[in-house]
Amino acid sequence: MNYTNRRDVTVHQELVSAPMLSVTENILLGRLPRRGGRVLWAAAHSQARAVLDRLNVDISERTEMSRLSLGQQQLIEIARALVRDTKILVLDEPSAILGQAELEVLYTVVDSxxxxxxxxxxxxxxxxxxxxxxxxxxxxKDGVLQDTLLVEDLSEERLVTLMTGRELTAPVRPGIALDAPVILDVQNLQVRGGRAPINFSVRAGEIVGFAGLVGCGRTEVARAIIGADKAPGRVYVDGELLHRRNPRSSRRRGLAYLPEDRKDQGLLLHRSIRENIGLASLKTRSRWGLLRSSHDKADTQRHASAVGLKASNLNSTAATLSGGNQQKVMLARWLAASPTVLILDEPTRGIDVGSKSEIYRLMKELTDSGLAVVMISSEIEEILAMSDRVIVMRERRIVAEFAGDEISEEAVTRAAIVSPDQVSPDNPISRTNAAEGLSTIRGVVND
Incomplete structure (x- = not known):
């Protein structure tokens, strides 16, 4: 087969970009126009701009790839595929890291x-x-073909059963007692580019969901809380001020953070599963600086079992696991560290519905035991199903907070995309409004 003339292109779930090169160079990777051995940059930028305009992506073609969000980088990957005269396009989890506005662009491109x-x-x-x-x-399912059906012959319930072999039900959230102690209290946190200080608290046994568009500042808040990014403000854990805010001191005080990009920011892909699980609890599993082998093995196995990790050998590398099991490794790592606050950034991104169900079950068990959870998610159904309270961010500030019966898809989505001055019961979101900025996430959380 002549691979240079192939007209089928795959856009992989995991990004394969060149982060230090420009958007133009990434889109035309290996295909830059040349004359006499020199790159024709004007023509290259023009070609890149044309495909970005086709995608309706407002990103400068001269921007360095590393400066873009994950969602923007995913759109650039799709743009690279469209440069060719593609006849068959394979999209592997293209929406996994896209926000609501970017999802609308993706769906329009697919239809076109x-x-x-x-x-x-x-x-x-x-x-x-x-x-x-x-x-x-x-x-x-597990690499075995279950069925191929026309969409008109399918329902989402039937699809879930085919994928998992069982029916899935949403976890029941009983609600949080108003007198439950505050475990995490954030006061006057000022993230970079923020227009107002961030103030919120999370009680024991509570899941507080953070909703909003990609780029609204949710991840920046999480990173500022643990000290990964420097930001003025005060963070209290169990009523005590976290004086020196950095990832190490935050971990010692019981703050655990699962980043949205598990492969680049969370896992050591070429180290063993056992080593990855033990990273946050090395001190408790060692004596005089040396790991106690038998204790380490038993402890790791116990936490792997607690999160339902499916791995034939814990000495295998983390790279051999599926996305769902990689996420479970991250959860097992922090369970081993016995946190009091768990911050989950896109906890179910790019994983199957069965793994989602297991992660939701684990979240419920953790909050039942008194853990406080902050959950950042771009999936509106996940926010609605799992949150006791929902905080909505826009333009790096909190614009709304909902609890109990106040939580609804319409209210959360309106707050996320409409200017705070315009948010009111008299200004509901319509499909037309959503299409201009974003559409309600159509991903489903059946489990």
Missing amino acids: LRQQGVGIVYISHRLGEVMSLSDRVTVL
Whole structure:
């Protein structure tokens, strides 16, 4: 086969960009126009701009790739595929790291390409988008073909059963007692680019969901809390001020943070599962600076079992695991450190519905035991299903907070995309409004 003339292109779930090169160089990687051995930069930038405009992506083609968000980088990966005369486009979890506005762009591009005669293989764990974008659906479970069905012959419930082998139910959130102690208290935190200080608290046994568009500042707040990014303000854990805010002191005081990019920011992919699980609790599992081998093995196995990790050998590298099991390794790592506050940034990004169900079960068990949880998620269904309170951010400030019966898809989405001065019961979100800025996430959280 002549691979240079292939007209099928795969956009992988994990980014394969060159972070230190420009957007133009990434889009035209290996295909930069040349004359006499020199790159024709004007022509290159023009080509890149044309494909970005086709995607309706407002990103400068001269920007360094590393300066973009994960969602923006994913759109650049798709743009690279469209430079070629593609006839078959394979999209592997393309929406996993996209925010709501970027999702709308993706869905529009997929529909446009289909109308142009491009065959699309769309791999996704978001059942709603599978049902809305597909003509036929093929279900695999543990590498085995389960069935191929026309969309009109499917329901989301049937799809979940095919994927997991069982029906899944949402965890029941009983609500938090008003007299539960405050475990995390954030006061006057000023993130970079923020227009107002951030103030919120989380009680024992409570899940506080952070909603908003990609780039609204949710991750920046999480990183500022643990001291990964410097930011003025005060953070109290169990009523005590965290004086020296940095990741090490935060961990010692019981703050645990699972980043949204587990592969680049969380896991040591080429080290063993056992080593990855033990990273946050080395002190408790060692004596005089040396690991106690038998104790370490038993402790690691216990925490791996607690999160339902599926791995044949804990000495295998983390790179050999699926996305869902990699996320469980991250959770097991922090369980071993016995945290009091767990900050989860996109905890179910790019994982299957079965793994989602297990992570939700674990979150419920942790909060039942008194842990305080902050959950950042771009999936509105996840926010609605799991949160006791919802904090909505826009333009790096908190614009709304909802609790109990106040929490609804309409209220959360309106606050996320409408200027705070315009948020009111008399200004509901319409499909037209959403299409201009974002659409409600169509990914489904059935479990």
